[in-house]
């Protein structure tokens with residue numbers, strides 16, 4: 117029983133270190149025209165065979181020095197995966213209208229993706245990744 121518990125903990129930590137969540141678009145430092153919708157593409161390996169499953173994401177545009185839970189405009193909420201990659205990863209892709217914070221004011225911002233997922237074992241999980249961008 118003790119061995120089994122240890123093995124379970126080991127598997128959980130391996131899972132956490134290999135599953136990757138990446139904002140493919142926009143890229144870090146990208147300059148975005150705030151009058152134009154931009155391509156948001158997020159890839160979560162949480163459905164890629166790591167025993168976790170990705171459920172949905174929110175997209176938030178927040179101040180550059182913000183941290184979780186990223187207060188700010190919520191241009192996209194409850195987006196479910198739009199496609200599945202060959203390795204089983206969940207792909208989320210949509211166009212985001214940046215006019216959500218200060219009416220689309222120019223400046224440095226964070227584009228954050230908050231992901232809702234089922235962790236290994238079935239418990240609900242929440243995670244966030246972000247990239248800095250500049251609106252002009």
Ligand SMILES: *[C@@H]1O[C@H](CO)[C@@H](O)[C@H](O)[C@H]1NC(C)=O
Pocket residue numbers: 141155156157209210211
């Ligand atoms: C975003 O860009 C990617 C790569 O060019 C493309 O495959 C995807 O369809 C685009 N998403 C939207 C919502 O236009």
